[in-house]
Amino acid sequence: MNREIEYTGLAAIRGPLVFVEGVRNVGFGELVEIRSSTGELRLGQVVEVDEDSAAVQVFEGTSGLSLEGIGTTFIGRPLEIPVSREMLGRVFDGLGRPADGAPQVTTDVMMDVNGLPINPYSREYPRDFIQTGISAIDGMNTLIRGQKLPIFSGSGMPHNRIAAQIARQARLLTSGEEFTVVFVAMGVKFDVARFFIDSFEKSGVLENTAVFLSLANSPSIERLITPRAALTLAEHLAFTEEMHVLVILTDMSNYCESLRELSSSRGEVPSRKGYPGYLYSDLSSIYERAGRIKGKNGSITQIPILTMPSDDISHPVPDLTGYITEGQIVLERELFNRSVYPPIAGLPSLSRLMKDGIGEGRTRKDHAGLAAQLFACYARVKRIRSLASIVGEEELTELDRTYLKFGEVFEHQYLSQGEFENRSIETTLDIGWRVLSVLPEKELYRISREDIQKYYIPSEEAQ
């Protein structure tokens, strides 16, 4: 194809966008190479095109570009990256190019970073229980292989430690297959990336990990590509190489800010807090790339991390994420301040895939009832605590005081655990029963009589 015409000069630059005039034969969404007068090469994508002009979003940002002397070449296809198993153990930049000094991997397989939507009919419903060794997750907000389960955190809270603990401890009860990790850093500082890389190294999974870094000092627009490039590799590993891939994405809030920046420089009508109206669809195009496919052995499990501005869960980023992902692990400031690790909030956390991944033959028969009961009782603890803070503990009924005691025990024995403590699901469930047994038996109306008979510890023994 004689498409490699270089156009010289730009008509305008606005934020991360450049406008090129007099273009011919340019397709929507195609890749663009922008060469500055010094020979520096940047990449971009066509975001709007008409008969003689094109708007191009420049991934590396436009700083330092001028109108004259810039050469733009339209490549005739969307941004593609090479994908191969050889990419494990390597570090890439935000656009999927090698960033560890080693050469580009050799492969013929090039894939469009935008991927393709999975046909809902071709999905396999994820059901395999992953034991993370963390009671608050395994017992109450179970992670399933192929799930997208984000961590909603706030500044200063230990989301990275929790994600690293999950990556370190995650395993299936039924098979010895290891997880392959794709780690994606967007707009975070180098020490965060360092922390993860060190943690992977210590647990010996680094050779089995691909790292994509678009750090805080990288151009913001590049971040719009980073998760897509990483997921493109993940898809290859999962659905061609049939591996089980765990994708950790941090921090999605930074990704969303980049999107907001792009949207505002395009002059689009903003929706809430300046984010574009299509933030939901855009996030879906990332999160929905998790899952399983019928007839394929591999899977993509996603753990996106995001920090909620002012711990506000109704902020558009956590809100729209929660609308797409299959639950959320919410970290709570109050528990964190009381030094509870992991400070996983008892109530707003949820795993939507838990229902089909637990129970007899998967974890244990009593699991669902036990979890539901713990949630219900802990909700009551929260209510009683706020009551007690007004009327005083003395005004509470005896039963309410027992509930408060349950709350304490629950937080200290069940929720709390060590960063390197890896609890089996049996242990988690047993602790659950020990904690519930603080309450009188008749309070356990969410659990079948049979399970109560079998697991409830009458009061003399409970202490």
Add this chain to the structure above:
Amino acid sequence: MKETVRGVVTGVNGPIVRARGLQGIRMLDIAEVGPHRLIGEVIRLDAESAVIQVYEDDTGLKPGDEVSSSCRPLSVHLGPGLISNIYDGIQRPLVDIAALQGSHIRKGVKAPPLDMKRRWHFTPVAAAGDVLAPGAILGEVRESESVLHRILLPPGLSGKLERLAGEGDYTLEDDIFGLQGMPDFRGTLASFWPVRQQRPYAKKVSAGAPLITGQRIIDTFFPIARGGTAAIPGGFGTGKTMTQHALAKWCDADIIVYIGCGERGNEMTDVLNEFPRLTDPRSGRPLMERTVMIANTSNMPVPAREVSIYTGITIAEYYRDMGYGVAVMADSTSRWAEALRELSSRLGDMPAEEGFPPYLATRLAEFYERAGCVETLSCGEGSITTIGAVSPPGGDFSEPVTQHTTRFVRCFWALDKVLADARHYPSISWIDSYTEYIDEVRDWWNERDASWFDTRREAMHILLEDDRLQQIVKLVGPDSLPVQDQLTLFTAEMLKNGFLQQNSFDPKDMYCGTAKQIKILAIIVAFHNEARELLSRGVDLKAITSMQVVGEIIRLKSEVGDHEVQLIDEANQMMKSQFSALNAEAAPAGGGNREGAVAP
């Protein structure tokens, strides 16, 4: 009509494409765009150019690419074979697409919505020579064990039936009937209908019966009439989808049209896995045999999400016109509204509230207006009950989609975050929800149990009292309330745990028949009245609340199946005797008692 017009692309902005030269094309006509012949619809026209919204990913599309149109509006293909199928927003069959392309959907895929080769057994009802009005019955096809598919004369046609095929097996391509004066016309078992146009009926009629859903809080407290409209608003994770799934499984409609509009892929997979395995409690047949699914998930093209709602409701109207009760679930209408917003913003429209286009309310009204009970053209009564999930940003019901929706629905099942957090499901708030259908359904319930209305009112009264008392408790603690009020708190707790809360994963609890609903509600209300009586006679509240039967009552929902409701009468006997025992003990002592209450 049939003539093809051609033009060229002049600009591309996401799914919005401008084209020039499409002489004679009309608004809402379909166009095929670019080398992949992507499907699009004309949504704006001026003298020089047409604006086309393209239903597929148009990456790579260039100015200069060809556009063609045969000047037909966007339509669905209606005929036998819809049932059990799953389609994308523009009625492309996902199963066939998977067979053609594998696990991922690529652009430009073409596959007919209905299997054109399959043979259906047709039995004529009309006869050649009959003079037929639009919508008249021509014959019947057994589409599934659960659905008898009536082949109707398409609404635009009428006249003298010149020929009609005899009983036999036919494909959708076969010539089935002809009308006098239309020599070129070949009537088949299937027909097309434009999705944005409501199908005609004789007249709207008022509903007489509730749509029974097997969900206690809905059927008993906030019932929806057949042909009614309801909204389920709620923040993420509050249970919109689970409620929609429960209704799709258990409601007593003849046909279900389930529209997954901009939501998760796995939720559709879940339905696809479950429905063939679950059986309809009434017919005993797999639920899939009465279900049509539309799946345009959040990662599929946004414009097709906008159409998915109309595709679904048009299919629903088609079955309504055969005289069926159809229920339409749309999850979520907010994603549909966002698709409207995204498209209108790309067109540069002036936005109204929160970036939504000013015509949002009109579009919502048009959608819900297509629900209702009607007298069909020839098949007696048919109905469409429409239930839309709403996903308000931040769970805040004051946002535009929720607010406009409340204007057009008559049933509002408000999901409550606090209940969901406590895993009280369904988390439908008994305080914020409402229904305007009580008068329509009252007679129906009265025929089953004359005391239904009063029991329901008493139970609701206890719940509302509880809500009021809770405000006081927050200030002074429960112990300072009079003992009768403490009892109200206790009974309300029983209602919440033993009646309102319903577990979709518990085999006995997931569906609750009306007889069981009536009996459980009655026993709790009877408990309350009896307990009040005893309290006034000085019996200790704690003695009442620690009665063994209390635990039994709370477990009735999950321990008593629908075919053994007499067990509830036994619990009732047990309750009576425990009350008499208490009464006997208390009678000699007498005097007031203010011991603390224990809630269950």
